[in-house]
Amino acid sequence: MNFNLYKDSILLTILKIWTFFLIVFASTNSYAQSDRARTNIGLVYPLSSNGTQAPRDTNSFSLNLIAGVSAAERGVSLAGFSNIVHHDTRGLQVAGFSNHIGGNAGGTMFAGFLNTYGSGNSVAVAGFANIARSSSGAQIAGFLNKGGNVSSLQIAGFLNIASNVKGVQIAGFMNVAKKVKGSQIGFINIADSAGTQVGIINIAKNGEKGISATIDENQTTILAFRSGGKTLYGIIGIGYNFNNKREKYAYEAGIGAHVLKIQSFRLNAELVxxxxxxxxxxxxxxxxxxxxxxxxxxxxxxxxxGGPSINYINTDTEEGRKLTKKYISSWTRNNGRDLYGFYFGYNAGIQVLF
Incomplete structure (x- = not known):
């Protein structure tokens, strides 16, 4: 069998079926009243059952092989590449690449790459980005969410941006907002004023920031930046070990909490x-x-x-072995090359707050 002829036959059959649907729905819609929702079947504007009238039509169902255009959608909109709606939507919009809603997106949107809309009160899911003027619904994107006033949820693989947040921002790297009455969770959180920030670097005008210098039981000194709110804070620092000759450059990162406050005394718990x-x-x-x-x-x-610590180490070097003399528990692997162990230590220092 000739494969190319077989392939051409299948494509021709698909084209005939699609043409049949276009003819049927075009004839049906030709008798429709202009003020009721229509059904639109097409290839790409204006090759659809709504024809050149499509940008002025409100549809209850849309199916476009490549891209569709309409005034509003009141049901399900499906497009192989893109849905373009000038005004509002309700229901479900699904596109292989992008959805573009000029007004309020009242339904749920799924796009392989991008959703853009004026406002939204439901869920927008995109492989790359969701961009809106304001969003009272949820935004979930692989890379970026930009939501204006957000009163629900933003989840992004890299970055969330909003003006005012009354919900939660969760990002793989950074959250940025002006006023946050909810929570920001990410590696870096930035806000003019914030509720709860959970991250390594937390910047807010109503938050606390400090530069500290510490030393531990191994003679490792760290210059660290601590930042956060009333309870939680983040820690990131670099330093130097005075015992070692080779493995002497130090780093640390973690989170802490003010578990007790009495006037000028605080009891802090840190996981680093x-x-x-x-x-x-x-x-x-x-x-x-x-x-x-x-x-x-x-x-x-x-x-x-200053206070006690319980530590877990993993090392495959002689210098690493010599740093600790007594262990609560220790064991080796790879014929004794890798050492693992728990031991007690301490951490002490001074911090300048600003």
Whole structure:
């Protein structure tokens, strides 16, 4: 069998079926009143049952092989590439690439790449981005959500942007807003004023920020930036180990909480991960710590702190082994090359608040 002839036959059959639907629905709609919702079947504007009238029609159902255009949609809209609606929608809009709604998107939108709309009170899901002037519904995107005034939920793989947020922003990297009455969850959270920020770097005018210098049981010193709100804060820092000759460059990141506050005294709990690097090889020393740290504010902007920690380490270097003498529990793998262990330590330092 000739494959090309077989393929051409299938394509011709599909085209005949699609032409039949166009003729049937065009003849049906030709008797429709202009003020009632129509059914639109097409290939791409104006090759559809609504023809050149399509931009002025309101549809109860739309199916376009490539792209459709309408004034409004009141049901289901399906397009292989794009749905373009000048005014409002209700129901479901699904497009292989993009949905573009000029007014209020009252239904649910799914797009392989992009959803753009004036306002929305339902759910918008896009492979890349959702962009709206305001959104009282949910925005879920692989990369970016831009929602104006958001009163529900934004979830993005990389970035969320909003003016005022009364719901939750969750991003793989950064959340940006002006006024947040809900929560921001991401690596970096930025707001003029914020409710709850959960991240490593949290910037808000009504939040607390500080630069600290610390030392631990291994003689690792860290210069860190702590930032957050009334309860939760983030930690990120770099430093130097004075015991080692190779793995001497230090880093850490984590989250903390003010679990108790009494005037100038605070009790902080921190969960931090970090390690030591030589920057020249594949040696590994990683460390995870839980710290319980009393802190005393000796002036309005200076705080001293120090307390015990329980630590878990993983190392495959001689320098890493020598840093700790006593373990609560330890074990080895790979014929003794990799060492794992739990031990008690401490962390102490001073912090300048601003």
């Amino acid at each position: 991960g970090g390690g030591l690097e030589s920057l020249k090889g594949e040696e590994n020393y990683s460390k995870s710590s839980f710290r319980l740290i009393p802190a005393f504010r000796i002036t309005p902007s200076i705080e001293i702190f």
